[in-house]
Amino acid sequence: MDGVFAFDDDIDGGTRSDWDIGADEIIIQNTVTYDGNTNTGGSVPTDSSSPYNYNSSVTVLANTGSLVKSGYAFNNWNTSANGSGTAYIPTDTFSITSDTTLYAQWTINTHTLTYTAGANGAIVGTTPQTVSHGGDGTVVTADPDDNYHFVEWSDSVLTASRTDTNITADLSVTASFAIDTHTVTFQDYDTTELKVEEVNHGGSATPPADPERTGYTFTGWDIAYNNVITDLIVTAQYTINNYTVTFNKNGGDIEANPTTKTADYNTTIDALSTAPTKASYTFINWNTQADGGGTTFTDATLVTASITVYAQWTIVQHTLTYSAGANGAIVGTTPQTVAHGSDGTAVTADPDENYHFVDWSDSSTQNPRTDTNVTGDISVTANFAVNPDIIAVDSGPSSLDRTSFVSDTWFNYVAVGSDDQISFSWTDPNSPSDDTFYYELNTDSGDTIDGTEDNITNPYIDDIVISEGTNYFHVKPQNGLGAWGIERIFILKYSKTPPTTPVVTDGGATTISLVQLSAEWVSTDAEGIADNQYCISTDSADCLTGTVVAWTSTNTDQSVVSTGLSLSDNTTYYFHIKTQDALGNWSETGHSDGILTEAEESSELANVPGKPEDENREKDEIKISWDENSNLDGTEYYAKNTVNGDHSGWDEDTDWTSKDLKCGKTYEFKVKARNAEGIETEYSDKAEIKTKSCPELLIQETIDLITFWDDEDDEEEPVENEEFFVPLIPQPALAGNWSLVSSSPMEKFIALNIPKELAQLKDKLPQLEKIFQDLGLTKISDIEEIKNLKIALPKLDKLPDNFIVAKSEKGKIQLETKLEITEEGKVEKITSTLANQRVSLEIKPEGPVNRISGLIAFRSRKISEAEREKFWEILKLNTALAEIKEELILEKFEYNDLDGDGIYTAEIKTPNNAGEYEIITLTEYQDENLGTQKMSLTMIIDPEGYVYEKIKGREARIADAKTSLFWLNSETGQFELWKASDYSQENPQTTSADGRYSFLVPEGRYYLAVEASRCKPYKSEEFSVTEGRGIHLNIEMKSRGWLLKIFDWKTIIIILISILLAYNFYRDKMRNNKKI
Known part of the structure; x- marks a missing residue:
């Protein structure tokens, strides 16, 4: 029994534990509490009589605190918040036997929705409607009468159908309607809009002013524009004009024949009239102006108006030709064209050097000469004679x-x-x-x-x-x-005066270089310095002894930097300079003050290793070796196979084996070295070494566009498939007598062996036809030679019918697609990308479709057992898919053609886990003959790359490693940080605890750089990426030293500071002891 216990104050002494309390000595009291029960305003009532004695009468209070709840009305009180207890209304009484809480009970408000139709329409749906506060109404529609349309509701809602939601008050609205209007467009002959008018249904339009068209006459409109009941386009009508061309003889003697001709606007006459004639003149052409200043008129001239054209004349011309005999030339214009009776221009007979003019061939001695009043052609030659002259x-x-x-x-x-x-x-x-x-x-x-x-x-x-x-x-x-x-x-x-003695200035009083000295000097001469010479010796007077550089010319330069020297340390060297003027006069020798060599000590560098040599060759590996470096200690070597990118890493060994190679293939190797301080040399010369031949006849050399790779799984460390390119070469002819088989039956035989799907793809993709030709499919009897072959298709500029293309990064990167002919002769299309990527799929059907749908499934043999069990649990939830065994459906999706260009697009997100998945597309054609067609695209999800450090032979993933990708800008020729934001990615990326990173990039040339605490910075070799490929190399980092493996740099600093503080404390204590 709960309640308040009250004790009598007259209980006699003793401890509380010794009390013997009788029932008549205890008073039990109970409380009454009021609760607003989610009220939104007001205050709860307070019972001033509470607490009450047990079993006494309680009168229930009214809502004295004016409790309110938004959207609700106060109803009564109840002993339970949800109303399941005892209900009380104000002034009710009850006997209290325990502490009691009375909860306010609320009744939700209701509102009325009234929808009214204005003139020329009606309301479809329930009106009025009664809706609880905060509830939703039902849909109503404003339905216009014939030839009318809905405009708006009186509360400015513009949609005819409306469903009012979250009602908090009464609503009364009216729908308004308006008569339908039609657009009447008046247009000119070339569709230029002349007027656009909105006309009420059944009304008439008003045409614009009659339009004008050059060369035509307006005749009216093509259709009626009264009683308009639909949108109309009314077009202006015209007839073409006809014009006259008049031919004027313009001073001629005989008229043209005929003198007039006609032509429609902007057309030509059938032919020019016969030209008129004029004595002593020649007819040239017709012109729109009598003086010839207009436009030439021909039978190709377009007639745009009635016009008169005038004959053009030219007077008869004569030719004046002036020629030079031997040892001279003509100065002036020759030949000259001169009108009859006019004058020529002056010409001069100009003799060569040591010659003079004699006369012209017409006996004239005039020079220069000008022929006047010319009435016929003239042709004359100038004669010349030699002068007395000096020749030497x-x-x-x-x-x-x-x-x-x-x-x-x-x-x-x-x-x-x-x-x-x-x-x-x-x-x-x-x-x-x-x-x-x-x-x-x-x-x-x-x-x-x-x-x-x-x-x-x-x-x-x-x-x-x-x-x-x-x-x-x-x-x-x-x-x-x-x-x-x-x-x-x-x-x-x-001149007899030599140049001034050179004043020589050394490049410095001392130098740290043992291979280079420099100097400059000043020496002048009135005729100029033609040559400067210098020598270097340890003798301050001349170069007779201790000569380092013998006399050497600098031509006209009065400074020199002499390089490639072999100087001794702590030795003084002198420049000796002499100069020569343009007449060959030599100056006295000038001398420098001397330069003292004081070379710095430098680290011994590792020299470039020798060219790698073949130590041992097998069908799948090559062992190379090289001479030991000349450094005393600490030299490391880095050997690289430049064909497949494999390398040894830095190691002190002078041999290395490159493994997992292809038989009968040539590989290139090179080696570089670094000394104990990490200073690297250049690479050695490359060595080309070929693996042993394959055991049977294989394709050996290279052909463009054909790619092979190994499909074996590597659970421990997935590696991107190796790619290389391989051409066919002719095989040696077989011995014996052979007859050539006709090509026609051979081609038919071959065609029977090519899978139907592959033949269809060949027709769709012209690039594939060339690949087959390069592969020799026109010369072999079956398809066996290209089974298990993957053919990398080039980037598609135009999407063929019924072919799926995958793109990433909002369509910016087209993923590479390969074709594989399996052992069963089946053609598979394969693409690859990274996990959790947005990929756009595009397909162009060959005809109208009802629907194009797709699904993503995975092939169980490509995932772990744990992942397989997980997906089987998902499948148990969908009995419709229980029959699926090898393909497990992960997602369904639809293709859409939103822009109506005939290309259907779907956007998917690639699965989280690395593995092999299949994208199945079903195209349901409207044409029953085409039916529903299925297409498959295999998508390989590549694993992400990771950054790690080897500790005791095991890989330890590195967190917080900054991984940066650099891209070669083809315009500048410089590498720069790849702008990943253009492709919805980040660069640089910081690794998490698993050390993972990945980039999906367009075609280009790249390198990776990684920085991590306690590790040396890493920079990869440059590498090329084809369109739509991921970058996910596994990168091994090298530790900076043993101390940083145990402590990070912050910890080391704290330790050093602690040591210094302890030492300082110790010193202070010692000083205090001395004072005592």
């Missing part, structure tokens, strides 16, 4: 010491004595006995010979005094008839 000049200090020289070059003769003298000689090809030569030597560059200078009849002169600098020797011949030749001027640049 020699120079020298005397007649016995003459040397030929070229004008405007330096001449550096140094004369004996105080006077510098020079001699000249020349030749005269004309008549030496008749010629007199006038000459002088001065500093004037122009013509200076006027006949008053010294002269001589011999072709030489000795002992002319010359000064340093630029001089001009002038000589001009005159023959016995008084005719002058051309004055010749020869420039002599004469």
